[in-house]
Amino acid sequence: MAFKRFITSGVLGSIFLYCWPINSCLAGISVEYASPMGDENWRMSGNRLRCGLSLTVPNYGIAYFEQYAAKPSHFILSKWQQVERRLPAVVFAAPPVWKPGGNSYLIAKTSVNPGEYGLYLPRDPAMKLLTYLAQGYQTRFQYQSEQGFAVTVSLSPANFQKVYAKYQRCLGNLLPFDYASVRESILLFNTDSDELSDAAKQQLKKVAEYCRADPMVKRVKVAGYTDDTGRKSYNNAVSEGRAKSVANYLLSLGVQQSRLSVTWYGVQNPVAPNDTEEGKAANRRVVIKLYK
Structure with a gap:
């Protein structure tokens, strides 16, 4: 069997994983979790x-691929x-099962861990897993349960392609930046100017x-400041x-008025001494903060 040869040729770090079928290492039954064929x-x-x-x-948990804006993708197999x-x-x-006889391929050696995330795959193995599903392969997760049973969780490629295409379009529409890059913004100004630079x-x-x-995002706070050049009333203005x-x-860019909070402080709260040009x-700045 191709998979038996493949497994025994690698170092998988756990004795039971050398056996194929996996339950040949164990006394007792093996347990497989999968969606009924046609119900995926x-x-x-x-x-x-x-x-x-x-x-x-069914009877196990949820498998999901996930990617956040400006973050690498990952995969999680959560166990209820x-x-x-x-x-x-x-x-x-x-x-x-409808295309028997082909080779099997190792994707990752990993672990099922305590906590809500269970089995976690970072970007590279997650992308391999996704690619194999897209190419029509069934993907399987095997481990020995705490009770000694051989456990297999199977993900079927049936009914996958249309949803996969939607997922790819979604990935292409993700923002190229995340909340951390806009949570607080500091804009600098020339002396006596309120003109916005290109940056x-x-x-x-x-x-x-x-x-x-x-x-x-419930509130966008905008606060204006100046250096100490000029009178107090002028700096406030x-x-x-x-x-x-x-x-x-x-x-003008579509942020709702109801979200905006605008205030100004003149020379108050300097971030640097005013005794140098730097x-x-x-200190000639506007600070924008987003609040959730």
């Missing part, structure tokens, strides 16, 4: 912040009844794009102009 219900969910592709495995200790596992791709406009476009994508310039630009430049 792959589901895609997503927006510009997250894409997910999942399959519920969580294990209490780490269990070594192997993941491989095998021909589907400031680019950052504000990212802020607005994120606000449109994430309904959890300059900081007000800067804050309103930023707010108006965000409004310090003054750092």
